Amino acid sequence: MNSTVPSVSPATSGPLRFALPAAGALAIVVAGLALPQWQFLLSISLSKGIVALGLALLLRTGLASFGQALFYSVGAYTVGMASSFLHISDITLLLLVATVIPAVLAGVLGFLLSRYRDIFFAMLTLALSMIVYGLVLNNSDLGGSDGFNVGAASFGGSLVPAISKTTLFAVVFLSSVVSALLVHWYMGSKAGRLAPAIKDNEIRVEYLGSSARANIHLTYIIAGALAGLGGALTAFNVGHIDPDMAFWTTSGEFIFIAVLSGTGRAYAPFVGALLLEIARATASVYAPNTWQIVIGIIMLAIIAFLPGGLTSLKLPGRAPAGGTGSKA
Amino acid sequence: MSLFYAVLIDGVMYASWLFLVALGLTLVYGVLKVLNMAHGSLYALGAYAGVSFVTPWIAQGGNMYVAYLLLALGAVVAGSVVGFVLERGVLARFYSHDPVVLLLVTYALFLILEDAIKLVWGVDPYTVSEPYGFLGNVTLGGLSYPNYNFIIVGVAVIAGAGLTAFLCYTRSGRMLRAVIHDREVSQAMGIRVNKYFVTTFVVGSVLAALGGALTAPTISVAPGMGVEIVVLTFAVVVIGGLGSLPGAALGALMVGLVRALAVHCWPQGDLFAIYIVMALVLIFRPKGLFAPMEARKI
Numbered sequence: 001m002n003s004t005v006p007s008v009s010p011a012t013s014g015p016l017r018f019a020l021p022a023a024g025a026l027a028i029v030v031a032g033l034a035l036p037q038w039q040f041l042l043s044i045s046l047s048k049g050i051v052a053l054g055l056a057l058l059l060r061t062g063l064a065s066f067g068q069a070l071f072y073s074v075g076a077y078t079v080g081m082a083s084s085f086l087h088i089s090d091i092t093l094l095l096l097v098a099t100v101i102p103a104v105l106a107g108v109l110g111f112l113l114s115r116y117r118d119i120f121f122a123m124l125t126l127a128l129s130m131i132v133y134g135l136v137l138n139n140s141d142l143g144g145s146d147g148f149n150v151g152a153a154s155f156g157g158s159l160v161p162a163i164s165k166t167t168l169f170a171v172v173f174l175s176s177v178v179s180a181l182l183v184h185w186y187m188g189s190k191a192g193r194l195a196p197a198i199k200d201n202e203i204r205v206e207y208l209g210s211s212a213r214a215n216i217h218l219t220y221i222i223a224g225a226l227a228g229l230g231g232a233l234t235a236f237n238v239g240h241i242d243p244d245m246a247f248w249t250t251s252g253e254f255i256f257i258a259v260l261s262g263t264g265r266a267y268a269p270f271v272g273a274l275l276l277e278i279a280r281a282t283a284s285v286y287a288p289n290t291w292q293i294v295i296g297i298i299m300l301a302i303i304a305f306l307p308g309g310l311t312s313l314k315l316p317g318r319a320p321a322g323g324t325g326s327k328a
Numbered sequence: 329m330s331l332f333y334a335v336l337i338d339g340v341m342y343a344s345w346l347f348l349v350a351l352g353l354t355l356v357y358g359v360l361k362v363l364n365m366a367h368g369s370l371y372a373l374g375a376y377a378g379v380s381f382v383t384p385w386i387a388q389g390g391n392m393y394v395a396y397l398l399l400a401l402g403a404v405v406a407g408s409v410v411g412f413v414l415e416r417g418v419l420a421r422f423y424s425h426d427p428v429v430l431l432l433v434t435y436a437l438f439l440i441l442e443d444a445i446k447l448v449w450g451v452d453p454y455t456v457s458e459p460y461g462f463l464g465n466v467t468l469g470g471l472s473y474p475n476y477n478f479i480i481v482g483v484a485v486i487a488g489a490g491l492t493a494f495l496c497y498t499r500s501g502r503m504l505r506a507v508i509h510d511r512e513v514s515q516a517m518g519i520r521v522n523k524y525f526v527t528t529f530v531v532g533s534v535l536a537a538l539g540g541a542l543t544a545p546t547i548s549v550a551p552g553m554g555v556e557i558v559v560l561t562f563a564v565v566v567i568g569g570l571g572s573l574p575g576a577a578l579g580a581l582m583v584g585l586v587r588a589l590a591v592h593c594w595p596q597g598d599l600f601a602i603y604i605v606m607a608l609v610l611i612f613r614p615k616g617l618f619a620p621m622e623a624r625k626i
Contacts, residue, residue: 062426062428063428064428064431064432112611115614118426118427119363119427119428119431119570120566120610120614122363122428122431123562123566123610124607124610126559126562127562127563127566127603127606127607127610128603128607130559130599130603131600131604131607133599134598134599134600134602134603135600137599138596138597138599138600139596249555252435252439255432255435256435259432289443289446289447289451290443290447292439292440292443293439293444293447295436295439296437296438296439296443297436297440299435299436299439300418300433300436300437303422303429303432303433303436304422307429
């Protein structure tokens with residue numbers, strides 16, 4: 001694949017193309033190291049951002065998955081089961097496995113799901129995630145509705161037996177940066193640039209000699225892998241997993257992040273996730289029962305007035321990024 | 329044999345309840361082409377409104393038969409007011425968007441309504457079990473069933489039959505079918521499409537609220553009741569084919585019977601069984617069992 005990014009790429013050129021996300025990343029590192037009490041919030045935001053990143057790729061092809069919680073929970077339960085039952089605690093190995101297993105699962109399900117579009121894609125992904133929810137909820141070996149605790153992560157088992165919170169934060173941060181860079185590269189590649197074309201008119205894409213189904217299948221696998229990674233990182237950070245991670249409202253939260261952020265840029269979902277978590281932390285103190293009203297109104301406002309998401313609100317003189325919104 | 333009857337009766341009762349709620353969802357999709365995620369919230373709203381109407385009446389020792397009417401009245405008032413506001417105030421502004429974007433809009437409405445309900449009624453559960461117990465029980469095939477459940481079966485049958493009769497045999501119903509079939513052509517023929525949109529959405533909301541109000545005496549009305557039902561009714565209408573009334577009936581029966589069978593034979597797997605059925609139907613009939621044919625547009 002080519003690494004040069006032509007001007008039609010969603011990542012528009014300009015001197016600030018990398019400067020802004022780099023500055024944002026630096027701010028996150030500084031905040032995380034200087035204010036240890038913020039590490040948890042930052043880590044959770046970044047983990048959810050990784051999930052939303054995969055969802056944003058799907059939204060670019062015009063598909064809304066209401067079932068990313070499936071891979072999110074599979075990633076988390078992979079970590080939980082491996083550490084509880086197999087007594088593996090090495091974080092690099094666990095993250096790798098928790099990314100690969102959801103990716104393989106997405107690869108299998110993708111044969112079915114890549115045939116579906118629009119609402120039917122949304123509904124089938126929802127049904128599949130609810131199957132996993134039902135399975136986990138009633139499985140007493142997996143703790144049923146209570147879930148179970150995840151053991152402390154290590155590097156190489158006995159090498160560094162229990163890593164510190166700061167190290168965990170660093171792992172989350174590195175995973176996010178690597179994910180964002182890979183997705184950025186993918187969005188500029190041939191396969192990545194097909195996505196908005198598929199959203200606009202799939203049949204024309206087919207006439208031009210590319211398979212929309214194969215492309216959607218690939219995108220779904222990437223999204224599944226990212227959701228698994230996000231779920232695994234969340235499991236390490238929270239130290240506990242439960243079936244709610246697979247419930248459809250969890251998927252809805254990722255959709256909210258992706259729509260809020262916009263799908264034009266690879267760093268966008270992290271911005272949205274961070275804003276959501278900060279807003280949630282604030283709201284849980286001041287307005288615990290009106291928090292969803294705020295979220296809902298923001299979502300309506302974004303869809304109505306800013307279909308490209310928050311990150312399409314940029315410096316003047318730029319082409320709008322490939323948004324999630326209407327064709328109108 | 330008694331297991332067979334138990335599954336059949338439980339299944340039909342569960343199916344009636346599901347059908348009543350799914351009917352509004354599939355009707356709204358058929359006309360507006362909006363899959364309404366806020367439908368479950370309207371169901372919850374109906375339950376709360378019904379309880380609020382009935383509780384003071386029962387507390388002062390009012391006639392129990394009037395209590396049933398008040399329960400329904402609460403649902404009709406809440407469903408029609410909120411349905412009208414949602415359609416005119418929000419949905420009407422988004423009709424030009426993609427179906428998936430409309431789905432996200434209704435998801436936003438779902439979030440707003442969930443908290444709005446908490447703001448109005450608080451987070452403590454409400455119970456009004458008097459209407460449920462008042463009618464007594466009946467013994468069928470050695471098993472005892474509350475008579476109240478047959479009211480839900482009856483209301484579901486009446487709602488389904490009434491809507492079908494309206495669509496087939498009245499002038500407005502035929503015009504509504506024209507709108508369902510082709511929005512633009514019917515507008516060109518002088519049908520006031522917007523009027524039908526509002527009316528349909530209000531009727532759909534009232535049906536959801538009615539389902540909630542009728543369920544209210546059988547459960548404790550608490551936050552989160554809309555979250556559960558919305559995905560269940562999605563399964564029902566998607567199995568039957570979005571927008572199809574007979575599809576919703578068949579989908580409700582399938583889900584009801586499968587769940588009843590699961591509850592009796594494999595209790596851990598009830599949720600699992602429902603969504604397996606949905607996934608299987610979608611695998612073999614990607615648009616559901618009764619989906620209309622669609623021309624491919626290039």
